[in-house]
Amino acid sequence: MGTAETTVKQHDGGAGLGSLLKAALPSVPVVGSLPGVRKASAEGFSGLGYQRPPVTVEAEHVAAYAEVCGFPQKDTVPLTYPHMLAFGLHMAIMTDPAFPAPAIGTVHLENSITAHRAVRVGETLAVAARVEPPRPHAKGRVFDFVTTITDPDGAPVWESTSSYLRRGKGDESAPAGLDIPVTASNGVVWSLPGDLGRRYGAVSGDLNPIHLYPLTAKALGFPRQIAHGMWSLARCVAALENRLPEAVTVDVAFKKPILLPGKVAFGSERYDGSYTFSLTDPRTGAPHLVGRTTAR
Numbered sequence: 001m002g003t004a005e006t007t008v009k010q011h012d013g014g015a016g017l018g019s020l021l022k023a024a025l026p027s028v029p030v031v032g033s034l035p036g037v038r039k040a041s042a043e044g045f046s047g048l049g050y051q052r053p054p055v056t057v058e059a060e061h062v063a064a065y066a067e068v069c070g071f072p073q074k075d076t077v078p079l080t081y082p083h084m085l086a087f088g089l090h091m092a093i094m095t096d097p098a099f100p101a102p103a104i105g106t107v108h109l110e111n112s113i114t115a116h117r118a119v120r121v122g123e124t125l126a127v128a129a130r131v132e133p134p135r136p137h138a139k140g141r142v143f144d145f146v147t148t149i150t151d152p153d154g155a156p157v158w159e160s161t162s163s164y165l166r167r168g169k170g171d172e173s174a175p176a177g178l179d180i181p182v183t184a185s186n187g188v189v190w191s192l193p194g195d196l197g198r199r200y201g202a203v204s205g206d207l208n209p210i211h212l213y214p215l216t217a218k219a220l221g222f223p224r225q226i227a228h229g230m231w232s233l234a235r236c237v238a239a240l241e242n243r244l245p246e247a248v249t250v251d252v253a254f255k256k257p258i259l260l261p262g263k264v265a266f267g268s269e270r271y272d273g274s275y276t277f278s279l280t281d282p283r284t285g286a287p288h289l290v291g292r293t294t295a296r
Contacts, residue, residue: 006047006130007098013052013088013127014205045100049130050089054152056124057085064203068196069231070238076118079241079250080234082125082158083113086147087205089129090162093145099131101143101166104208104220108229109142110163110178114249114296116156119149125157126150136171178253180290183278185265190235192227194261200231227258232289236277239266240293243275247296255287264288 061084062077071078094103119125128148134141142163149158163177197211209216210226217225233252237244258264258279265282268275273295279288 006049008049008051008128008130009092009096011050011052011089011092013055013085045098045133047130047132048093048096048098049128050092051126051128052085052089054124054126055085057119057121059121061203062121068199068203069234071234071241076120078234079115079237079244079248080113080230082119082127082149083147083160083230084204085125085127085149086129086160089127089147090145091205093129093131099143100134101164105167106143107165107167108162108254109165110251110253111160111230111233112249112251113158113160115158116247116296118246119157124152126152126154134166136174137165138170138172138174138176140166140168140170142166178251178290180251180253180292181276182280182285182287182290183267183269183276184285185267185278185280185282188239188266189263189282190266191263192258192260194225196227196231196260197225200228204228204230206230222257223259225260227260227262229254229289232258232264232279233291236266236268236279236289236291240268240275240277243270244293245295249294249296250291251294252289252291254289256281258288 057077062081063073065081065084066073066078069078069080091103093099094106126149130146132144132146134143142165145162145164147160147162148156151157201207201211206228210220210222211228212225214224237250263282264279266277266279268277275293276291278290280286281288
């Protein structure tokens with residue numbers, strides 16, 4: 001629920017076009033400097049948290065998520081699904097004037113998920129998210145969004161840390177990120193359709209224009225739309241799910257955007273009861289994503 005210094009606010013947990021508009025406003029000339037839109041300084045920022053009322057995991061939404069991400073239909077949710085319950089809180093933090101960085105242009109660098117047990121469809125859970133003060137990075141500064149999901153008794157069920165880079169003056173002496181080797185392809189190549197970002201966005205609520213259409217992506221500097229990082233993580237986990245324990249940690253680093261439509265090669269390798277995995281360019285072998293699993 002945050003540290004003693006972290007302000008914790010209430011939110012309904014929703015995300016959509018209203019959140020997207022709020023996310024875009026700070027980047028608009030003149031508008032971005034208006035009171036209520038203008039971002040606070042990073043100096044002295046001690047963190048910010050949001051929590052939502054208890055939420056019940058709905059079978060229909062889980063089924064839609066499982067279908068777009070490649071998971072089987074089960075009475076428990078996919079390992080990555082609880083992120084859906086917290087995404088609206090992440091957006092609420094990013095669009096809060098107290099958060100010292102615009103949402104547009106902030107880059108998802110890494111993600112770490114820990115499942116303490118399987119989550120059942122129909123469970124009611126408490127969801128909270130907070131962002132820590134920024135930490136230095138070689139290319140700017142990084143904000144860590146920490147999500148905590150608990151059962152009605154307060155026992156931890158699922159948690160994650162999503163790390164986002166805001167480019168700017170960097171610190172070459174800053175600690176490096178996750179050191180995960182690239183796993184060679186096992187010969188598995190996935191063809192990704194052009195509407196994948198729109199399909200995942202409809203389920204997740206993440207309607208960032210970079211994922212939707214060629215024109216909206218080009219307006220933000222991409223040659224065409226790109227896949228969501230959390231979709232690419234979920235699709236990799238779906239390929240490994242039947243080999244993972246209920247209690248597990250999954251760490252990933254996002255390396256290179258996946259252009260849509262496009263093809264990616266998946267590779268995985270077992271070691272000491274855990275796995276490394278990667279998504280790479282099938283032509284060059286350049287990594288889009290590298291990850292590992294660790295049994296708890």
